Structure formats: C-alpha cells, structure tokens
Amino acid sequence: MRASKMMLMLAGVAAATLMAAPAFADTATGAKALARSYKTKPPYSPIHFPVEWTGVWKYTGPNRFDPDAKVLPDPSNSGSIAPVEDPPYNAENMAKWHERKRQNALGIVKDDPTAFCTLPGMPRAMTGTYSLEFLMTPGQVTTITEWMNQVRRIYTDGRSQPDDPDYTYNGHSIGHWENDTLVVDTVAINWKDTIFDASGTFHSDAMKINERIRLLDSGLLEDVITVIDPKVFTRPWMVRKTYKRFQPDYEVGEYSCAENNRYEIGPDGAVNAVLKPQPTK
C-alpha cells in the first residue's frame, strides 16, 4: 500500500517534469529561467569565446614538462627521465636539483607525490598522459585530465586573482582572450606537493604560470607555457605543448587512483610494491 502510494507520487513527479520540459525548449523562457537561477545577474557577457575547442585531446610527445629536452641515459631501465640540460635553477636550488638528479639516475624518484595519488596539479595537468578534455562554457574554461581525474577551472568571466589565495594543486587560474588566443595566468600553486614531471623538478610558492592556448591551422591545439619563479629559477622556463583531437568515439576512462594503489615507501626511501599475503596450506 505504502509502496503503491510512493509509485503514484513518483508518477506525478515524472508527469510534472514531462510537462515542464517543453517550456524549457522555448529559448526565451529557458533564458529567463537560467537568469532566475542566479541570485544576481550572470557574471558574464553573452559572447564568451571567439574560438571553440571543446572536446577530448591527446597529448603529443613524451610525458614530461619539456618535450624537447633530451633525457639522460637510463642504463638500469628504471624509468628515469632526468633532462640532460638542467632547468634554469639558481645556485642554491641547482645543488638541490643535482642531488635529485643523482637519485633519478638510481631510479629513485621518491619525491613524486602522485605515486601516492595526490593530484598532479599545475603545470602537470597540461603535460600528462592519456587525454585532456576541454569544456568551454560561459565564463569558464574547464579542463579534465584523464590521469587522476583532475579537474581544472579557468575563470574567463573577468574576475581578478584573489588578494590572498589559498595554495592548491592547480592554483588559481584566470583567462582572457587576445584575438584567438586564450591567455591564462595561474598563481598560488601548492609548492610542497607538485612537481613538473617524474624527473622531480620542483618549484617554490612564488611560481606563476602564463599560458597561451590556441588552435593552430594544422588542427593541433597549442599551449605555450611560461613558468616564472624568481625564488628558484634565474629566468623564465618556457615550453610548448601540443595536443591532437581524439576520434569522437574515444571515451575518457575513470581513474580513481586510490582504488588499488599497491605502493609504499620501501626501506631505501624509494617507492616499492605491496604484495598480497601468501596462500595458507
């Protein structure tokens, strides 16, 4: 009895929804409803972007920050990707980097927090692996990095950087259009827990990132990334990344890193595998 009453109620709700649906098909009514959903007026103008590249993109080139950097030989085949040329570290931080590079040569990248499922953050979100999805909506460009399910929001509604931003993995990004180029500035990037790539290159809390993203005539999407960090670098560090479109049938997979992360810090300080208990007789 109670169940059938519930069914009736559900049917009623469904009918009401169906009746309401045609009203939203009317553009004018839909726009009014949309406007009413804001407490104040929408924070953006009706024309939001001159070029549109919503869709799923594939990183081209190697999975590291500087795609042109030659990497050191890796005789132990450990996955080390230390660049031959050093990043533009100042004297103090070059020493720290060289120690990290020495560990790299041993294959010990114990300073890569993503081994324990933290977000890659910026700029790694733009240089990762698998797919990079762009969603362009009024007032905001959103990227979804398939690796780690990382969502990044770039505000294009004209707001400025916060006066005292919280430090986060992605930092705080605002964007504006210069002709057909989306220019993005990012500040307040978590400096304790993010690195540039698996080589362990690090930055400070002063890091600012400028990106110039545009669609090339070739159909590639380009992101020219300039990193400015006066605390650790002697000059801006600039790289150019490109992405190509996935076929429309490509489905972005779920990536829940904590699902089955069988790694721990071993006795030597490096990441090691966690094995299952042996079968009992």
Place this chain on the structure above:
Amino acid sequence: MKKTLVVTILAASAYFVVPAYAHHSFAMFDRTADKVLSNAIVKELEWTNPHTWLEVLVTNPDGTVVEWGLECGPINSAKNHGWTKRTFSPGDKIPTLTIHPLKDGRPGGQFVKAVLANGKIVEY
C-alpha cells in the same frame, strides 16, 4: 629546418625508450632481467587503477605454492594494448610467464609477456 628535424628525431627516439606512464619509478623492478614463471595459474586479474595487477599461483619443485603479484598497466594503457578485464580469468593456465622481478627478491614483479597453452601471446 635541418635542426628542427634532428630535434624531432631525438624527441621521437626518447619517447620510445621512456615508459609512457610515470605514476612511479620502475626502480623497484629489475628491468634489465627477465624471469620466467612456469605453469602459473591465474588467481585474479585486478582490473583497477592506478595499475592492473595479475595475481598468479606458481608451484615450486618442492611442492610449495607461491603467489606472485605482477604489476600490469593502468586500465587505460592496458586497453590500448588490447587487454580487457577478461584477458585473464581465475583458473587460466599460463605455461610461460615472463616478468621483470622485484629487486628485493619478494615474489612480485612487472608483467612482460604471457604465452598461453594455445600459443597465443599476451604482451604489455
């Protein structure tokens, strides 16, 4: 123009020797050595992120049974290599299973290649 070409070739050659995925370093595995496990029986294929894992049981000459944990690719990469969640099922026999063993000697490693009874080869 010529310089651009050289840089491109360098970048391309580097791409193939560097593992596409860098969730963690591979230092825990001895990737310069192949170890062969004979007549392994599949216990489970963990179809999970950040890696899929193949758990197999191997009987030693003295009759003891050891469970080996083998790291395989993340789901996305595994799919790109033609794997599905049904590539290995519990009870499947793998006559010849090649791995990069853990350096510390524990029964685990990185999956390299399986040759099945019907001659089919599964690689990662």
